[in-house]
Amino acid sequence: MSETLNTQKPRIDGALKLSGGADYTADINLDGQLYGYPVGSAIASGELEGLELEEALGMPGVVDIFHHDNFDRTLKHSPNSFAEKNTVSEPRLPFEDTTIHYHGQYIALVVADTFEHARAAAQKVKGKYRANDQVISQFDELDADNVAGLPGVLQEGDGQSRGEADTAFDAAEVTLDHHYSIATETHAAMELHASTATWSGDHLTVYESTQGVVFQRHALSHVFSMPPEQINVISHFIGSGFGGKLFMWPHAIMTAVASRRLKRPVKTVVPRQSVFTSAGSRPRSIQRVRLGARADGTLTSIRHDGSNETAFVGMHNDTVISATPSMYACENVSVTNRVGEVNHGMPCPMRAPGEAPGLFALETAMDELAWQLEMDPVELRKKNFAERDPASDLPWSSNHLIECWDNAAKRFGWENRTAEIGAMREGDEIIGYGMASQSWEAMRLQCSARVTFLSDGRLQVSCGTQDIGTGTYTIVAQTASELSGVPIEDIDVRLGDSSLPSGPLSGGSFATATVLPAVKAALDAATQALIDKVTQDGQAFSDVDSGSIELSDRALTYGDRSIPVTTLLEELGIGQVTAEASAEPGDEQSEYSFRSFGAVFVEVRWDPGISRLKVERIVSTIDIGRAINPMTARNQVEGGLVMGLGMALFEQTEYDKSGYLYNANLADYIVPVHADIPPIDVELLDYPDYHLNAFGARGVGEIGLTGIAAAISNAVYHATGKRIRDLPISIERLLMAN
Amino acid sequence: MADATLDATVGHVDPDDTSSLQTIELTVNGQTHTLTLEPNVVLLDALRERLNLTGAKKGCDHGQCGACTVVIDGRAMNSCLLLAALAEGQDITTIEGLADEDGTLHPIQQAFLEHDAYQCGYCTAGQMMMATSILNDKDIAKDPASIKEAMSGNICRCGAYKNILDAVQSAHRTIEGA
Amino acid sequence: MQSFELIRPESVKDAIGAQSERSAFIGGGTTLVDLMKLGVMQPDHVVDTNRLGLDEIEALDDGRLKIGARVSNSRLAIDARVERDYPVLSQALLSGASTGLRNMATTAGNVMQRTRCPYFRDPAKPCNKREPGTGCSAMDGINRNHAVLGTSEHCIATHPSDMCVAMAAIGATVVVEGRKGTREIPFEDFHLLPGDHPEREHDLRSDELITHVVLDAPLEGAVSTYLKLRDRASYEFALASCAAIVTLEGTKVTAARIALGGVATKPWRAVDAEAALVGEEATAKMFEQVALLAFQRAMPLEHNAFKVELGQQAIARALRDAVQQASQGEHQ
Known part of the structure; x- marks a missing residue:
């Protein structure tokens, strides 16, 4: 394997994306479609006592308004099971009852003949509320009544411990005990959530911006009590999701109900404000990290206790402690996580859930420990390198973290760092260097795929997964091309359709490791089907041992005999040969521990005269096994680093004391723009992880976002002497900190 | 909540009044389209929902993201904040009109392809339309800092900014060299 | 965005004639269309200014610079006279918004820009500026972006413009035309403090249209x-x-x-x-x-x-x- 895999290939869907031809959900206009426009609650907690609808119903073009009093009572909750692939984001059905749990909770859906009419009428729908006096706009560590000093209910399943972390902490030569927090963040994918539903008899087709067509199909099948086969969910192109589009949201149910009742297609493009209030967030979390070490830097105790907010409408455990037990060789470790309810919209996974907030806390704490020990932060980490996974006590499938630290440090010029605060200056600016480790669990799941040899020589590969911008279309084509000898431009890849063989969610960095083995299995099966035909009596290879026939360069070959696949199909008089197959992980899962690793180094510039902080450059070396397409893989890491820059410096979804989501728009929710972006140098190591799959690929979507916030906060400390343990590191925090 | 301003509007709205419909001509990518629509239709929605030119995208609907950027009389503008009727008589270029008629990609499209200057592709049309406008603007310098500043109204949440910058600089060299 | 009637006059006189208590002028639309979509502004008539000319930048004999109401922020920023005599204005303009918005936004529109206070921008929230007497949500809410100078107990909303800050420093006159003729308003008097009436944001009568902003002559050697x-x-x-x-x-x-x-x-x-x-x-x-x-x-x-x-x-x-x-x- 080398010609097509692990080489930089322009995206096969590039021409469509660059011409405006890619059909994102909201781009699909169906004949006779109506437009849905949601109305959100003005309050965050209370009862909806009624709606003023009369004026809106009388407005031009308004067809109907859906709300609690007229909503479909036959709907059922999805079981919300990941194993059964029917997880939903918000378990509550839309308009199910009249209790208001969060600002922006849908109270009505206006349906009209045009978008403008729907929006105008939606502005005239007013809720009548009985507001609760008590709104829990955020939980607070002051409320805590437990040993960790954190709010929320302990999640027993997350607890992990080894050794005696408490005793070892008390006995440690050097200790550290700090609280860290991150603000609520919003995915803010550029594409608005959107759903178009259309019914044909008892069949439902939903065009949805989703990271999981299969999950949404199953969830809808439970909600509407229909067999999954009568539902199809289509998502050919997704304007990314970052976790916010993994699982179905209520707008999709509202839209499908409206379409069924009105007997016309209904298209709902969720307005940006509602995307903020009602389509997910990374919840705010508070973390306490306690480290104990010997004077030489050897960690003797790690205690990491986390707590994240969730909504009253559903449980989301953000597992901020997930990476901690595996990060460093330490005999005494204990981690816990808590979850507490607040009057916010439902949180959900957001890119690198768990690891991104968790490693901010742990890797900042490691930096603090290094300063306490007067030790180089890289050396401290090397001192505690874990030769095998200390959490599972399994060997790593592949781990090149030391090379990540060394390479990134070298490329960055870490040796120029002075181990003194504020000592490096240039003009008005003080220079700070910081670093952190990066890590993300490498997963692989079950997957099916279909491969079809077509009579014109093309190869079609189908899988019910999606390409959310990570490059799945392209790497599937690369893989099929590599294995079949069919040139990449002659390969058709079909994704984003729940009627295709069941594929994984596009999330968790597991799609690549999961899908490619299924593509190989399906190609092998389709090839075998060809072989079975060509070895039948009277056929070209009827005289040979079928086990010795190979597919190579678009032909079946046996020794020096060869028959092109197209010729074969023509001679057989059949248009195509197709096969479907599945692949799933095996015993290796209990034999090895699979993680990706990386190291990130950051230079910041701090101008104290005007309280201006900027990231000057970022260097990262990443160990993700093999990159199938280094160009798209590097892009993923860079994108993660950019999002991490936002997480560190800007991003916070703000709720005021009344639970009102104050900055539900892209002007007030600050994300990085072009001008914020420093030179970024990403190196991808190439150590294929063949324990995980035959392609050596571990996936790359999340890891760039891990560690970067800590690297920035550590650089800020080096420059300013201000240790900001709460994200974002805002101007006021820098100004007010001592 | 009572809203004096909103309530005052009520008497002025006649649901059966269709007199506000107006017929306009929009010239998009060299083609003239006749549309009958109400004045509160913005150009973005007219392109997407009426003309089925869905390359320009809605990311915020309030001039806060740049995904809807189109070029009007040579200048990049946020089509979500432009009433369609006010674009009458102007030369509107969308992403669908960027490539040559024979399909040859515009240098900016070619550069985006080669530099992988996108991920999900949703902001991409806006990025490229803004880039073409900037590259044609002699008053905007073409050093990295100036390009980044000029492009800052086009948010890419995937964070493909580095590759976008590379692509814009590369297209600039191509165009200058041509 | 509610429905409205669009009026496209060809002269300043007709534009003024078309103006009423329930109408709004539109230039680039970057404020008005935004606020109409939010339901914050709901004019019955929108009077287009784009056919009125008013797009010249003219050096006056007394050393002042007369800027037409419709001159875009982009064009003003790169005007050679502005770059030479008022670089602070050029810098301010270029620091505002984005390339696309500056291409649309006009000089008069920027003068008339309205606050970005999120409570003002949401008709579901009490706001004295949008709806006098309902209260100020920002006072006890989130007020990070809000003003510390010129506030009153009724309103703390920040004026958002960069251009206007430069014009305030340079010194300028806002020229307006109404049914009763032309008025010249000193720039510092044009915008009003919120005081007891935060809904009154400027010294412009309902029939008046900004036609020009005239910059004071530049300070020698500044x-x-x-x-x-x-x-x-x-x-x-x-x-x-x-x-x-x-x-x-x-x-x-x-x-x-x-x-x-x-x-x-x-x-x-x-x-x-x-x-x-x-x-x-x-x-x-x-x-x-x-x-x-x-x-x-x-x-x-x-x-x-x-x-x-x-x-x-x-x-x-x-x-x-x-x-x-x-x-x-x-x-x-």
Whole structure:
């Protein structure tokens, strides 16, 4: 394997994306479609006592308004099971009852003949509320009544411990005990959530911006009590999701109900404000990290206790402690996580859930420990390198973290760092260097795929997964091309359709490791089907041992005999040969521990005269096994680093004391723009992880976002002497900190 | 909540009044389209929902993201904040009109392809339309800092900014060299 | 966005004739269309100004510069006379919004820009500016972006414009035309403090249209800087900004104009700071001292207290940067 895999290939869907031809959900206009426009609650907690609808119903073009009093009572909750692939984001059905749990909770859906009419009428729908006096706009560590000093209910399943972390902490030569927090963040994918539903008899087709067509199909099948086969969910192109589009949201149910009742297609493009209030967030979390070490830097105790907010409408455990037990060789470790309810919209996974907030806390704490020990932060980490996974006590499938630290440090010029605060200056600016480790669990799941040899020589590969911008279309084509000898431009890849063989969610960095083995299995099966035909009596290879026939360069070959696949199909008089197959992980899962690793180094510039902080450059070396397409893989890491820059410096979804989501728009929710972006140098190591799959690929979507916030906060400390343990590191925090 | 301003509007709205419909001509990518629509239709929605030119995208609907950027009389503008009727008589270029008629990609499209200057592709049309406008603007310098500043109204949440910058600089060299 | 009638007059006179209590002029639309979509502004008639001309930039004999209402922010920023005589205005314009929005936004529209207070921008929330007497949600809500200068108990909304801050420092006249004829309004009197009537934002009668903004003649030998401080590096409203214009004789300040953005309810002239600076040595220490004066009467709230110090930093640095140009011989 080398010609097509692990080489930089322009995206096969590039021409469509660059011409405006890619059909994102909201781009699909169906004949006779109506437009849905949601109305959100003005309050965050209370009862909806009624709606003023009369004026809106009388407005031009308004067809109907859906709300609690007229909503479909036959709907059922999805079981919300990941194993059964029917997880939903918000378990509550839309308009199910009249209790208001969060600002922006849908109270009505206006349906009209045009978008403008729907929006105008939606502005005239007013809720009548009985507001609760008590709104829990955020939980607070002051409320805590437990040993960790954190709010929320302990999640027993997350607890992990080894050794005696408490005793070892008390006995440690050097200790550290700090609280860290991150603000609520919003995915803010550029594409608005959107759903178009259309019914044909008892069949439902939903065009949805989703990271999981299969999950949404199953969830809808439970909600509407229909067999999954009568539902199809289509998502050919997704304007990314970052976790916010993994699982179905209520707008999709509202839209499908409206379409069924009105007997016309209904298209709902969720307005940006509602995307903020009602389509997910990374919840705010508070973390306490306690480290104990010997004077030489050897960690003797790690205690990491986390707590994240969730909504009253559903449980989301953000597992901020997930990476901690595996990060460093330490005999005494204990981690816990808590979850507490607040009057916010439902949180959900957001890119690198768990690891991104968790490693901010742990890797900042490691930096603090290094300063306490007067030790180089890289050396401290090397001192505690874990030769095998200390959490599972399994060997790593592949781990090149030391090379990540060394390479990134070298490329960055870490040796120029002075181990003194504020000592490096240039003009008005003080220079700070910081670093952190990066890590993300490498997963692989079950997957099916279909491969079809077509009579014109093309190869079609189908899988019910999606390409959310990570490059799945392209790497599937690369893989099929590599294995079949069919040139990449002659390969058709079909994704984003729940009627295709069941594929994984596009999330968790597991799609690549999961899908490619299924593509190989399906190609092998389709090839075998060809072989079975060509070895039948009277056929070209009827005289040979079928086990010795190979597919190579678009032909079946046996020794020096060869028959092109197209010729074969023509001679057989059949248009195509197709096969479907599945692949799933095996015993290796209990034999090895699979993680990706990386190291990130950051230079910041701090101008104290005007309280201006900027990231000057970022260097990262990443160990993700093999990159199938280094160009798209590097892009993923860079994108993660950019999002991490936002997480560190800007991003916070703000709720005021009344639970009102104050900055539900892209002007007030600050994300990085072009001008914020420093030179970024990403190196991808190439150590294929063949324990995980035959392609050596571990996936790359999340890891760039891990560690970067800590690297920035550590650089800020080096420059300013201000240790900001709460994200974002805002101007006021820098100004007010001592 | 009572809203004096909103309530005052009520008497002025006649649901059966269709007199506000107006017929306009929009010239998009060299083609003239006749549309009958109400004045509160913005150009973005007219392109997407009426003309089925869905390359320009809605990311915020309030001039806060740049995904809807189109070029009007040579200048990049946020089509979500432009009433369609006010674009009458102007030369509107969308992403669908960027490539040559024979399909040859515009240098900016070619550069985006080669530099992988996108991920999900949703902001991409806006990025490229803004880039073409900037590259044609002699008053905007073409050093990295100036390009980044000029492009800052086009948010890419995937964070493909580095590759976008590379692509814009590369297209600039191509165009200058041509 | 509710429905409305679009009127497209061909003359200023017709435009004024079409204007009423329930109408709004549209230029670039970057404020109006935005607020109409939110339901914050709901005019019955929208009167288009794009066929009225008013798109010239004209040097007057008395040294002033007359800018047509419809001149776009982009064009104004790169006008050779502006770049030469009023670089602070060019810098301010280019620090605002984005390339696309500046291509649309007009000079008059920018003068008429409305606050970005999220409570103002949501018709579901109480807001004295949008709906007099309903209360101020920001006072006890999130007020990080809000003003510390010029506030009242009824409103703390920040004026968002960068352009206006530069114009306040330069000195200008807003020329308006109404049914009763033409009026010239000094720039500092055009925008109103919220006081007891935050809904009144400017000294413009309902039938009046801004036709021009005339910049005062540039100060001889002045140096200037516009400095904008914010979270991200671009495409964000100011948390604090300062337009500083200074003339020097040797190392002494002979004239100073200091205007602030992001911290006040209107484009804010720091007159106390200006007065204290004139006649003094142009030193960093002096800049820091006068910067304190500018915020003597600041009324910080729960989340915006940092703006006092940030605003002072903006003044001190803007003055220093301007004066450094003088020492480097960059003044005209």
